[in-house]
Amino acid sequence: MTDTSSTAAAGTSSSLQRPLKSILNVLLTLVLTFIGLTAVTFTIGRVMPADPVLAIIGDRAPQSAYDRVYVEMGLDRPIYEQYGRYLNELAHGDLGTSIMTAQPVLEDIKRFFPATLELATIATLMGVLIGIPMGVLAAVNQGKLIDHSVRILGLIGYSVPVFWLGMVGLLIFYGNLGWVAGPGRIDVYYDGVVDTVTGFILIDAAMAKEWDIFTNAVSHLILPASILGAFALAYIARMTRSFMLDQLNQEYILTARVKGVSEGVVIWHHAFRNVLVQLITIIGLTYASLLEGSVLTETVFSWPGIGQYITTSLFNADMSAVLGGTIVVGTCFVGINMLSDLLYKLVDPRARA
């Protein structure tokens, strides 16, 4: 006789343990990632030749001022002690104060990160909405003109420097044609008109029903997002084409076609569904790389984003800001990876086991 109650209890316990284990795994991953990230960044900050004291006092300060600030910053302490102190402050939600902006790093991140998120999200959307159909179209027409066009376009988008593309884009669409607004997130005369609620100008302007400002913000966003989107598009289209070709050459596709299944069903229902898992990884990685790697686009377009913030801070030896920015980017990577894992389970039943 089977003890059904104990089996049920074991099942309940197991079904409870599994999510708990997952959560613990995620937390452990997060903690280890952050410790690794902060430790490496902290060490780099301390061994690089740029002097954070001079970033505060300037190069002409007398030695007495230098020595005072050196001690105030705790640089006279052993590096492990400095790192321990940083982690302790971090645990209390204090990311320090930026030398460059004279503001708490957390406040800076609230200001700079939404700008990048807005830009990268639109760019990724463009990449997905145009890149995936392009990749599928190229795969379906392998070897034909349309395939060659997509491949060349992909090669250009992937290999042309973003910096150059940005400058040329500005020259043509802003300078010559006047189709889009120039550098910056918004025309400067609109600055401060809309209260910052989310930090995303599009959302804040829409919430305030300031449609002029909304339109203006879109006009500023469209070009840098397209430039970044071109990079995302090229990569996603190339990878979609490659994955699709792989699937379209499988025997099950041949079988489906022999059985008279329509071409649309073969492509989208059979082949495309099987490349979705790989595509999710590609899209996730692209999105994450745009979040931290858009510094050149941000520089060309004077876009006050997190990439520019981290880079400028690094050049100015502003390590609190660099560490804060690194943590944000790290969180994004971990978050996007987790989201990708969730999506795998949604699109692929085998991943749910």
Next chain:
Amino acid sequence: MKKFLRHLVAWPIAVLTALVLSLSAHAAPPKDTFVMAKDVSDIITLDPAEVFEFSGGEVIANIYDRLMMFEPENLTTLVGGVAETWDVSEDGKTITFTIRPDMTFHSGNPVTAEDVVYSLRRVVKLGKTPSFIITQFGWTPENVDDLVVVDGDKAKITITEEFSPALVLNALSAGIASIVDMKEVQSHEVDGDMGYAWLKSNSAGSGPFSLGSWKANELVTLDANPDYRHGAPGMKRVIILHIAEPSAQRLMIEKGDVDLARDLTPDQIEGISGNAELNVQADPKAALIYMAANASDPILGNPKVAEALRYLVDYEGMQNSFLNGQFQIHQSAWPNGLWGAYNEAPFTKDVEKAKALLAEAGYPDGFEIRMDTLNSSPYPQIAQSVQATLAEAGIKASITTAEGKTLWPMYRAQKHQLILAQWSPDYIDPHSNLDAFAHNPDNRPEAKLTGVLAWRNAWADDKMNAMVVEARNEADLGKREMLYHDIQRDLQNQSPYVVMFQQTEQSAVRKEVEGYVSGATFDLIFYRNITK
């Protein structure tokens, strides 16, 4: 199916294009707002007791009136700012300032002698980097309450060191002599910080503008003070937009989205010269580019080698090529256009003479050397030109470029051989530069006079030290000027420096803009007379 796929690609592209076309219009600059494009990433504070960066100095020059000032109407004559008149005691050590009546701060509070005394004491007590400009008078946090005092309705300062009164007054025109609104600042004091945390990103002045907002790496907004003592500024608002890319600045001024672009390259300036809507404004600056040789180096410490270096620079070639219009030849340590300048330029490229000097020094076949410089234009280009001319005399120079934050620690630690760098005065008096270039009272490495250029280059000369002190103390202006000429002449002939160029800032200005005054230093850039 393929048709469907083509539609799938075409639709997003069509929507995007339609969106772009529908957004083509955007706001034009209002007539009462002046917008300037500039790289202002160097601003790290706007507290006048701490500001020591170019952009920050320029901003506070338009927010605060100083005790003494140069005005945009006459950039060469020192006049009273907050001070209406001043009396110097017979021994030259006490100066009593009468404060202008009826002046008010942006808050509406009256400007008083108490504010003057509080402002100067605050600089000394906070002890930030630029405080040395006034602590050199002998003021310390311990004695400043006794030496800077309110005397009835006047402010009285006493110096303990021997200084020419003219030098003291000149120094009191620097940013650290900005008069802050004592009541306003004290109301934001936290834990006895004298309002430091607050004033870094706020303002409490009496100048033509108040600080609207400072968003680091984004913009600075200044709002006009309608009650300014010279009358309301021409513009209601001045916006300094942080645009790091010169190419983007050029596009913006050509489109009319900004009124002034400050960081265009010589090529870009040339490119806009035919544009009927733009003017190019050229303003001489006090910034000097110089090369220095570390005298503790066994080769470079030889005076004959240092002399030879002066003949191994293609001054004219550089001035007339890649420096086109943005740097002029200047070979002495105090810039042209300011009182005390010495404008003789005796050196030209002369490889044969340099070779003879090197032979005398014992290096007829040259030597190998490292040259460090900044990684931003025009330093790498100048370094390459110098490298080429040094090679003509057999000197093999390797160039290392770096960010300032990396370069300066090495320079301050005397770890360079040759260095190509820039220097600008901290205040408008020859002592500012010549004290740094020529005065090194203690050349021992352990003395660590890291702010002094002569010490950084391990060079000291007793005669030069005495001359700098004599000029610093001399009350007679005529004699003082002659002394500074002598110092500069001697520096040209016997020092580790090769002063090469003085900067001219070329800005692109919209044709309708008038009244933008840009003097030799950031203390002398004025927005209040701008109209458009």
